Amino acid sequence: MSRRKTERLLGLVVCLLSSERYLTALQIRAAVPGYPESFEAFKRMFERDKEELRELGIPLETGSNSAADEELGYRIPRQAYVLPEIRLEPDEAAVLSLAARVWRQAELAGAAAGALLKLRAAGVDAEETRQPGIEPRLAGEAAFGPLWEAVRDRRPVTFAYRAAGRSEPQQRRLEPWGVVNRHGRWYVAGHDTDRDAVRVFRLSRIMGAVRFTGPAGSVTVPDGTDVRETVREWDTDPPPQQTAVLRVRQGAGHGIRRYARSVQPAGDGWDLVDARYSDVGWFAEYLAWFGPAVVAVEPADLREAVIRQLKGALA
Amino acid sequence: MTGSPATSSGRLQRLLALVPYVMSRKVVGLADTAAAFGVTERELVDDLNLLWCVELRSPDPYCPIDLSYEGGEIEVSQAEQMDRPLRLAVDEASALLVALRMLAEVGAGDEGSALSRTIAKLEAAAGEAGAVSSQVAVQVDKIAEQAVLTQLQDALARRRVVHLSYYVPGRDETTERDVDPMRLLVVDGRTYLEGWCRSAEAVRLFRLDRVLGLQVRDLAADVPAEAEPKDVDEGLYRPSPDDLRVEIELAPLGRWVAEYYPCESVDELGDGRLRVRLRTPDSRWVRRLALRLGENGRITRPADLAAQVRSDAAAALAQYD
Numbered sequence: 001m002s003r004r005k006t007e008r009l010l011g012l013v014v015c016l017l018s019s020e021r022y023l024t025a026l027q028i029r030a031a032v033p034g035y036p037e038s039f040e041a042f043k044r045m046f047e048r049d050k051e052e053l054r055e056l057g058i059p060l061e062t063g064s065n066s067a068a069d070e071e072l073g074y075r076i077p078r079q080a081y082v083l084p085e086i087r088l089e090p091d092e093a094a095v096l097s098l099a100a101r102v103w104r105q106a107e108l109a110g111a112a113a114g115a116l117l118k119l120r121a122a123g124v125d126a127e128e129t130r131q132p133g134i135e136p137r138l139a140g141e142a143a144f145g146p147l148w149e150a151v152r153d154r155r156p157v158t159f160a161y162r163a164a165g166r167s168e169p170q171q172r173r174l175e176p177w178g179v180v181n182r183h184g185r186w187y188v189a190g191h192d193t194d195r196d197a198v199r200v201f202r203l204s205r206i207m208g209a210v211r212f213t214g215p216a217g218s219v220t221v222p223d224g225t226d227v228r229e230t231v232r233e234w235d236t237d238p239p240p241q242q243t244a245v246l247r248v249r250q251g252a253g254h255g256i257r258r259y260a261r262s263v264q265p266a267g268d269g270w271d272l273v274d275a276r277y278s279d280v281g282w283f284a285e286y287l288a289w290f291g292p293a294v295v296a297v298e299p300a301d302l303r304e305a306v307i308r309q310l311k312g313a314l315a
Numbered sequence: 316m317t318g319s320p321a322t323s324s325g326r327l328q329r330l331l332a333l334v335p336y337v338m339s340r341k342v343v344g345l346a347d348t349a350a351a352f353g354v355t356e357r358e359l360v361d362d363l364n365l366l367w368c369v370e371l372r373s374p375d376p377y378c379p380i381d382l383s384y385e386g387g388e389i390e391v392s393q394a395e396q397m398d399r400p401l402r403l404a405v406d407e408a409s410a411l412l413v414a415l416r417m418l419a420e421v422g423a424g425d426e427g428s429a430l431s432r433t434i435a436k437l438e439a440a441a442g443e444a445g446a447v448s449s450q451v452a453v454q455v456d457k458i459a460e461q462a463v464l465t466q467l468q469d470a471l472a473r474r475r476v477v478h479l480s481y482y483v484p485g486r487d488e489t490t491e492r493d494v495d496p497m498r499l500l501v502v503d504g505r506t507y508l509e510g511w512c513r514s515a516e517a518v519r520l521f522r523l524d525r526v527l528g529l530q531v532r533d534l535a536a537d538v539p540a541e542a543e544p545k546d547v548d549e550g551l552y553r554p555s556p557d558d559l560r561v562e563i564e565l566a567p568l569g570r571w572v573a574e575y576y577p578c579e580s581v582d583e584l585g586d587g588r589l590r591v592r593l594r595t596p597d598s599r600w601v602r603r604l605a606l607r608l609g610e611n612g613r614i615t616r617p618a619d620l621a622a623q624v625r626s627d628a629a630a631a632l633a634q635y636d
Contacts, residue, residue, distance in 0.1 A: 006326050011369050014379050017396035031373040057404035082399040086440040091429040102414035115407035120351055121332035121400035123339030136421050136501035151450045152405055178450035184504030204574045228452040254482045289607040292631045307635055312610030313628040
């Protein structure tokens with residue numbers, strides 16, 4: 001933004017904030033320096049300026065001072081413009097500055113910085129303190145920006161999605177209800193228009209661009225929707241039903257021992273471990289990780305699956 | 316998206332915040348203000364001049380803003396309706412509210428309920444702009460090792476060395492080490508201790524769910540001056556030039572590797588197949604990954620690592636004879 005434009009926009013804000021009455025475009029042109037002489041050129045520039053102020057979140061109102069007024073005017077109602085009074089105690093200001101640093105290089109990092117600036121301008125002293133607490137960090141993902149905008153503005157979207165294990169991405173259409181980060185991964189939940197059902201998508205599996213397919217306000221989030229709960233249900237594995245007997249070398253296989261039902265010494269530096277699992281394919285892959293330190297004893301299908309897995313690595 | 320103060324419309328946002336910033340503090344120093352806004356003193360002076368020059372010509376010409384910055388002290392004597400900052404935009408309110416709620420979930424810094432008080436105040440100040448923030452949620456892994464966390468917080472507060480029994484999955488071994496704790500981090504949903512590892516003589520991150528045992532030693536922590544905290548914003552894992560470069564070809568069922576591990580490059584090979592290149596300081600980890608992938612992944616480079624995987628697989632298969 002050029003200096004002249006910044007000056008003009010600043011003048012426009014001050015002018016409209018200072019007036020209780022709606023000002024017509026012509027009154028504005030007379031008061032704010034920097035607009036061109038030609039009326040057509042002025043109109044175009046003024047339209048762009050209005051748009052720019054609205055994008056910054058400045059509440060620009062259109063209306064007329066009386067029913068008799070033919071021409072519409074503009075004003076910025078102070079009530080709608082100003083940040084309400086906010087006073088923070090020192091410990092509150094400290095957690096606020098901690099919160100502002102959570103979004104690392106993520107889409108909302110700039111927004112967090114902008115918010116902190118306004119709060120500082122309201123008199124809050126949010127200094128960067130290094131306290132011996134816990135510092136959380138949150139990363140974004142390419143699809144997060146457009147999906148957050150879609151959720152915020154209630155717009156339907158479409159994107160190419162590659163479900164786990166599928167070779168080709170599929171085009172999906174979604175009315176997004178919310179974005180959730182679970183175990184460090186981002187998900188979007190909403191109404192899948194083609195399947196007419198609630199669906200959850202992992203952002204890292206969205207291929208390419210997310211496109212809006214409808215205007216703002218055209219998505220209705222059903223009352224009582226809890227996106228967090230929707231994603232939790234979708235992401236929760238069924239409880240393990242199967243039981244396995246494994247030979248695990250002593251001092252190895254920590255991950256297996258941790259969730260084992262029992263561990264008994266089997267001699268020669270080996271333990272016999274009683275473990276539970278829900279999916280034989282997944283568990284066989286997991287056991288293969290430990291190489292020769294873990295042997296699947298039973299059931300037979302698990303044993304066969306681990307052997308197949310290892311032969312796959314041998315090929 | 317609301318631009319950060321560094322983007323083009325950012326300057327207008329900064330100017331709108333500058334006047335109330337000064338007014339709410341009566342008098343402020345140029346240097347302090349420049350630091351708070353993340354600009355140089357020169358840029359700040361330019362901003363102040365611009366504000367001072369604003370004029371409205373009608374009905375009568377006047378300058379709505381009057382200020383001075385003589386002697387390095389800024390003072391605003393007249394500001395019309397610019398005396399208060401603009402309300403929070405939806406993005407801004409959401410960014411802070413989502414982050415605060417995440418902090419509440421981690422249980423960070425909530426001594427004396429500062430978090431819940433801040434959330435309530437911010438919700439009140441944000442008004443409608445805060446409503447959408449409930450559509451974004453961050454769920455943090457529940458730290459099963461609550462006892463470990465409490466011990467670490469105690470060690471940090473009292474500046475004590477901790478002894479860790481720490482599991483290294485790549486080696487499938489538990490290691491013993493003394494660590495001078497530096498800080499606790501939650502990155503992408505996982506909790507870490509950052510500290511100076513006395514055996515490695517380097518700064519290391521330890522995942523709390525891999526800490527199998529912990530003792531707070533009666534020994535004063537002494538983090539060496541050269542111990543730099545990792546810039547986690549650049550990513551937790553940063554390869555060093557000594558790291559081994561590995562190339563793996565993945566079948567569709569092995570694509571998860573590209574989602575779970577930081578890759579230097581990811582190339583589509585058609586039919587859902589991928590080629591990923593990654594760097595690792597520990598080749599044992601890659602060998603285990605290859606066993607886990609089975610036929611869904613193939614190490615294509617380096618050749619000797621691929622040969623090691625085959626001998627690992629043969630050794631594991633021998634147990635089934």
